[in-house]
Amino acid sequence: MIVDLIVWPTLAALLWVNRRRPLLWPLLALALLLLFNRVFTPGFFVLEIRDGRLYGTLVDVLNQGSKVMLLALGMTLVIATGGVDLSVGATMAIAGAVMARLADVSVPVALGGGLGVALLAGAWNGLLVSAFRIQPIIATLILMVAGRGVAQLVTDGQIINFEQPALVYLGNGALLGLPFTLALVLGMFVLTALLVRRTALGLFIEAIGDNETAARFTGLPARPVKFLVYVFAGLCAGLAGLVAASNIKSADANHIGLYLELDAILTVVVGGTALTGGRFQLAGSLVGALLIQTLGTTLYARNVGADVATVPKAIVILAVCLLQSPVLRAKLAGLRRRPPAAATKEGTV
């Protein structure tokens, strides 16, 4: 019952604060989904404290969702510049593989190696997009195809296990009773938000996504900014990869981050950032990630197999796409205002 006293007022306050902002819709969807679970899924809101640590489905949602939340931070900025990064899943696999490989050397080397190689992967994408001027979807496709092969090269095709307490703590440890991954996500979120909202960087990113040529003519350093955005996405993917490897205490090059790039893109779009770029909702992406993760956990709690769970996910993707479609919005607005039929038809093209 204490959980109810915390969750619902928080959600209500968030909804009220954002009542005129784009964040309202993903928040509302999340609130409805939680309400559904409160009523129909027994045990969903049960939390218990064991060994000074919180356990329960809601904590699982936060812990499991942390990887996609990390990816979504980087992906939001990439998408805001009008690009997309398909390689983050493969980058996760490489970072996890390097960390596991270096685990025996020392913990700082393992962490630094994993993050370093992820930064390199991001720099490679950034170079292709900004210097070679290759379309982002194509440029990052290269690493998406080759990256998992590179990760397998690093692990020599084996699944490398590690036991170092510090590395295991990263994905499984607790801080103040909550999963450490949650602190990691919050830290990265605050850092990113400060970087893009307290400096001009966010404005630059939005200007480039809106109209790159115009941005360059006004003197914005379009190419360096784009390069940095991909490096940042690489860093986020690296962190997510380290967490993913730590979760299972091993590096599985075939499965770490598989299809997570698609989840991350979906999350960002659900959160209210348009794929066309030009504006972004950093907090929206986190809410989107929570929404997708809660949906997944809900299905799991209701005994829908993971294999079949892609069907509701597909329905969510299509529903969100439709809700964001300018055509459908124009039609709905037309229904409300009843303008002459010809005017809306012209607008659909």
Next chain:
Amino acid sequence: MNLAKLRPSAQILPVLASLGVLILLYAGGCVAFENFGSLRVLINLFGDNAFLGVAAVGATFVILSGGIDLSVGAVVAFTGVLIASLIGHGQPPLLAIGLALAFGAGFGALMGALIHLYALPPFLVTLGGMFLARGLSFMVHPESLSIDHPFYGEFISQTLSVPVSRRLAIPFTAFALLAVVLAGAALARWSRFGRNVLAIGSSESSARLMGVPIGSTKILVYTLGGFLSALGGVVATFYMQSGNPASFVGLELDAIAAAVIGGTLLRGGVGYIPGTLVGVLILGLIQTLVIFQGTLNSWWTRIAVGGLLFVFIVLQQLTARRRE
């Protein structure tokens, strides 16, 4: 006049380059390994990669129109499971195949309609399609299902294959691949539909101003993509004699890679269907080479494909920039 004559050769350059890579790879394999040049290897190259080739032709059409189809692998898997399940329930194979093809076309048409009518990004709609088809295939049957029917056993693998020698025959799937590539090439080159697709891929707004029917063409191109994915799935059932809902994960990437290596620009408007066949054969040859080499591990295939993708994309970028 002079320029107009030059342009096709500049566009066809990537295709010639990939043809060169194909020949080099094949020649290299023949020099390095004893039995590489045998007819069996060549026939298997076509037969084993037929399903990928058929699906890749569909993906190429979608890319030519400026779109992308991420649902290829899932639709191929769904088709296989659907056919295996229908035959398992006593339905005649031809009916099962017909239903699967109709499903593929309908599925593609639905995605195309969403993309066109609601101006949605193809990337997201086909991503939704991928999740949907993958989930549906697990709903049809949760695990691998073998096809046990005389039509599949004798008819496809013996009656319809063409014997070359006593122990070697060209499988039916190889012919299916060639037929689809030829038909696709003709459709892209000489039909009104093909020209409309290329026009939309080059510039949708110009195409609209010229009076090209945008809506019907776009919906048709995704319908064709879905149909060819399903046909790829049918070909795959001939080859594997089973349907598996967990199979062909990431096939869409191979299809896209084959199209790009074959000279199709991912931003649409430029490309050749025969080039896609070359791309598919290159992917197949890399795999064969890795198998022949023996000590190389399978992940080298992915790295090699990624490296080739990089080379060809940069090559495209350089030729495109020179033209500007």
